[in-house]
Amino acid sequence: RALLWEAGGGGRAAGGDIRLGSAPRLALEPLGGKREALEALGGKREALEALGGKREALEALGGKREALEALGGKREARACARLRAAVRVPTVSREGPGAADEVALLRFGRLLREEFPAVFESELVTHDLVANFSHLLTVRGADGGRTPYMLTAHLDVVPAPDYGWDVPPFSGEIHQGYIYGRGTIDDKHSLMAILEALELLLQRGFVPQRTFYIGIGHDEEIGGDKGARNIAKVLESRGVKLDFLLDEGMVILDGVVPGLQIPVAVVGVSEKGSLMLRLRVRTETGHSSMPAKESCIGILSAAITRLESNPLPQQFGSGPERALFEYLSPQFNFPMRVVTSNLWLFGPIFSWVLGQKPTTNALIRTTTAVTEFHAGVKPNVVAPLAEATVNYRIHPAQSVSEVLRLTEEIIADDRVELEVLSSMEPLPISPFDESATGYWTISKSITDTFPDIVSAPGLCIANTDTRHYQKLTSALYRFTPVWNKLEDIPRYHGVNERISLQNYKQTIHFYFNLMQNADQEEPLIKHFHTEDL
Ligand SMILES: CCCCCCCC/C=C\CCCCCCCC(=O)N[C@@H](Cc1ccccc1)C(=O)O
Numbered sequence: 001r002a003l004l005w006e007a008g009g010g011g012r013a014a015g016g017d018i019r020l021g022s023a024p025r026l027a028l029e030p031l032g033g034k035r036e037a038l039e040a041l042g043g044k045r046e047a048l049e050a051l052g053g054k055r056e057a058l059e060a061l062g063g064k065r066e067a068l069e070a071l072g073g074k075r076e077a078r079a080c081a082r083l084r085a086a087v088r089v090p091t092v093s094r095e096g097p098g099a100a101d102e103v104a105l106l107r108f109g110r111l112l113r114e115e116f117p118a119v120f121e122s123e124l125v126t127h128d129l130v131a132n133f134s135h136l137l138t139v140r141g142a143d144g145g146r147t148p149y150m151l152t153a154h155l156d157v158v159p160a161p162d163y164g165w166d167v168p169p170f171s172g173e174i175h176q177g178y179i180y181g182r183g184t185i186d187d188k189h190s191l192m193a194i195l196e197a198l199e200l201l202l203q204r205g206f207v208p209q210r211t212f213y214i215g216i217g218h219d220e221e222i223g224g225d226k227g228a229r230n231i232a233k234v235l236e237s238r239g240v241k242l243d244f245l246l247d248e249g250m251v252i253l254d255g256v257v258p259g260l261q262i263p264v265a266v267v268g269v270s271e272k273g274s275l276m277l278r279l280r281v282r283t284e285t286g287h288s289s290m291p292a293k294e295s296c297i298g299i300l301s302a303a304i305t306r307l308e309s310n311p312l313p314q315q316f317g318s319g320p321e322r323a324l325f326e327y328l329s330p331q332f333n334f335p336m337r338v339v340t341s342n343l344w345l346f347g348p349i350f351s352w353v354l355g356q357k358p359t360t361n362a363l364i365r366t367t368t369a370v371t372e373f374h375a376g377v378k379p380n381v382v383a384p385l386a387e388a389t390v391n392y393r394i395h396p397a398q399s400v401s402e403v404l405r406l407t408e409e410i411i412a413d414d415r416v417e418l419e420v421l422s423s424m425e426p427l428p429i430s431p432f433d434e435s436a437t438g439y440w441t442i443s444k445s446i447t448d449t450f451p452d453i454v455s456a457p458g459l460c461i462a463n464t465d466t467r468h469y470q471k472l473t474s475a476l477y478r479f480t481p482v483w484n485k486l487e488d489i490p491r492y493h494g495v496n497e498r499i500s501l502q503n504y505k506q507t508i509h510f511y512f513n514l515m516q517n518a519d520q521e522e523p524l525i526k527h528f529h530t531e532d533l
């Protein structure tokens, strides 16, 4: 069983295509009969629970060997079934008032309570419902003298139109060893894996030494102002201080960092800031047969062209991206090893190389993304108004005001009005030196789960709920152990979001390891091992 789950890298599929979709009789034949099929899966109830129903069970099982390979065992089968059930609840966050699907959010809360009875019924665990749909779990530790820590995740997802998906985005279908669906890597995988790990540990009688919190926000995808912000307020009102907090953010990168031959787990120790800017040009409207020399559309387009052709200056070396390459230096191939060991000399050329690809460019500068453009009312009317939105993600070495000043300089046209829709300064760099217990607990848990990869501190290029928790701790980390190859990066907020069955199991292992490592004073020793899972 272990061999089957461990075959291949984290991002590779375990098992073959287990979608059959053919008649029940055809599905039963390779299994040798209904009774054998059910026996193989540990019983009718488990099989049905794992696969979500009789018809689905039969459709999904391409054969006895494939079924066992894909499911790895009863416990894994149930965990996968629970993640699939979570994906099927469309907890979509949309921009604008009244945009939350309250029915789905409530349904999701019920699903958590039903699927994790040991967690929700444990005497060690207190559950607070926050802002109606978010959840705060307090897991009481035996040693009240130790500073607690916190794990966070979010239950909402971005919208997913059916178009472009190989399987429906809210089906949770298994296809070629992957669970597909919105939320499988952002961020239901981590939420469900945290609860799986806790459920298992509690079932085994685990009593944590130190208290820890699990915060589950319901509106991260639209800023977290109701969920995470209020969870943080509840904790602040209780006088809680945290040793560290771990949220989503960075991931395992396999073949993404140029010149690095082994996969790296990047733990986000800082997070870029953000500025949403509305650009607006107003001009006289009128009959399109007598247009003025310049239209608001032309003026705004020219301004946008100037912004896109003048990227903000690179900042390589002044943020946590430098630490990433210094940490990884011994792992690079020649000549990259020489380059990254001598950044004092090769910094400028290396920065130019990083600037050539969107993923690595995001590390070294404030990025400029023109995300919206609206103008015009009718084909034969001179447009009175043109508007565009620009989203900057601000490098830690810059500030909101500096980005605004540079924008005005680049546009250099008073007819273009600027309105700040929202802004956020980059987050401070969390400690990752030898005394940073949170960083090393995460790092050790990565190594325990993935012995063959390295971990390193880095910059999180997107925003997370962590900013809401800044009053509770200055040790904010952003990482979930999703295994990404370069071609997987567009799956975030894109189409065909998926996680391999093997990678989901590893995600559970990671939190299982972390919950034990977090209790340990040096040296870190675990009582339960993932081999027992
Ligand atoms: C050499 C290293 C290369 C680095 C490559 C980086 C590859 C990154 C891979 C995966 C990124 C995963 C990001 C997962 C977290 C996404 C969180 C998110 O989407 N947040 C939203 C939050 C938000 C903020 C403001 C308003 C609404 C929502 C976001 O940032 O837009």
Ligand SMILES: [Zn+2]
Binding pocket: 154, 186, 187, 220, 248
């Ligand atoms: Zn997310």
Ligand SMILES: [Zn+2]
Binding pocket: 158, 186, 221, 493
């Ligand atoms: Zn997201």
